[in-house]
Amino acid sequence: MDPTVVDRTFPPVGPYVVSTAKVTEFATATQWRGTGVPPTFPILLLNDAMLAFLADVGASLERIVHGEQRFSYRRPLVVGDELTATLRVATLRSLGGADVIGTLSTITDAAGEVVCEAKATLVHTGTTEEGAA
Amino acid sequence: MSASTGSAGSTGSADVAGVEFEPQRFTLTRADLVRYAGASGDFNPIHWSDRVAGAVGLPGVIAHGMLTLGLVGSAVAAWTGGAEVLELGAKFTAPVVVPDDEQGVVVEIAATKVTRDNGTVSIAMEVRCGADKVLGMPKAVVRG
Numbered sequence: 001m002d003p004t005v006v007d008r009t010f011p012p013v014g015p016y017v018v019s020t021a022k023v024t025e026f027a028t029a030t031q032w033r034g035t036g037v038p039p040t041f042p043i044l045l046l047n048d049a050m051l052a053f054l055a056d057v058g059a060s061l062e063r064i065v066h067g068e069q070r071f072s073y074r075r076p077l078v079v080g081d082e083l084t085a086t087l088r089v090a091t092l093r094s095l096g097g098a099d100v101i102g103t104l105s106t107i108t109d110a111a112g113e114v115v116c117e118a119k120a121t122l123v124h125t126g127t128t129e130e131g132a133a
Numbered sequence: 134m135s136a137s138t139g140s141a142g143s144t145g146s147a148d149v150a151g152v153e154f155e156p157q158r159f160t161l162t163r164a165d166l167v168r169y170a171g172a173s174g175d176f177n178p179i180h181w182s183d184r185v186a187g188a189v190g191l192p193g194v195i196a197h198g199m200l201t202l203g204l205v206g207s208a209v210a211a212w213t214g215g216a217e218v219l220e221l222g223a224k225f226t227a228p229v230v231v232p233d234d235e236q237g238v239v240v241e242i243a244a245t246k247v248t249r250d251n252g253t254v255s256i257a258m259e260v261r262c263g264a265d266k267v268l269g270m271p272k273a274v275v276r277g
Contacts, residue, residue, distance in 0.1 A: 029200070031207050032210065043175075065225075068223070089264070
């Protein structure tokens with residue numbers, strides 16, 4: 001992967017409106033034993049941000065492995081929030097022929113306030129054909 | 134402010150401020166993976182097709198890493214009575230293989246170290262599917 005991708009910020013994804021119906025569906029699917037919006041809910045928006053980033057840099061989706069995900073919250077999500085995710089590539093390193101991409105996505109609300117920061121590590125495995133490229 | 138720490142093995146329970154951290158168990162079947170695919174929008178076929186999972190070298194259809202992390206969030210909510218989550222995360226280190234049968238697999242989430250300090254509670258965990266640890270450094274921080 002082109003090392004100049006580091007520190008690049010990709011176009012924002014959203015706004016995504018948090019609805020009661022989607023929260024209920026997501027809570028059921030994650031066997032949620034709490035109240036309110038599950039803390040992994042922003043993955044809905046982050047998936048779109050990561051797909052847009054990967055398409056932009058020409059990475060093959062089938063060679064991407066999600067290695068790590070961490071969320072850091074400033075406040076809980078609530079139904080009605082209008083969220084926007086902006087992804088930045090924070091780090092890039094090579095490990096055994098794979099690119100290990102550290103991304104940092106900032107999720108903001110309608111007022112532009114940061115609600116959550118999400119760190120994801122994406123591992124893009126190379127092939128022997130591409131190994132020399 | 135003083136800090137208190139509780140520790141427990143994977144089969145025990147940690148205790149902080151009178152809250153019991155009993156291990157939380159979740160069963161995952163193929164139907165649960167389909168449900169999560171629909172809810173999350175992640176339709177990667179390694180999470181529902183044996184053919185595709187086998188072709189990429191997996192031992193079988195595997196759960197979405199984010200589904201397993203979602204279960205971790207649920208365990209934390211159960212332990213803390215829905216306390217505000219400040220941090221949640223993990224590394225996806227080993228696959229949770231979900232067979233095509235009625236029983237599915239059980240994911241067990243145990244608190245291994247609970248540290249209360251400065252208005253927050255940090256919970257380090259161990260997340261297993263059978264004998265395998267499936268997450269690396271799963272950790273949550275909640276207000277409390």
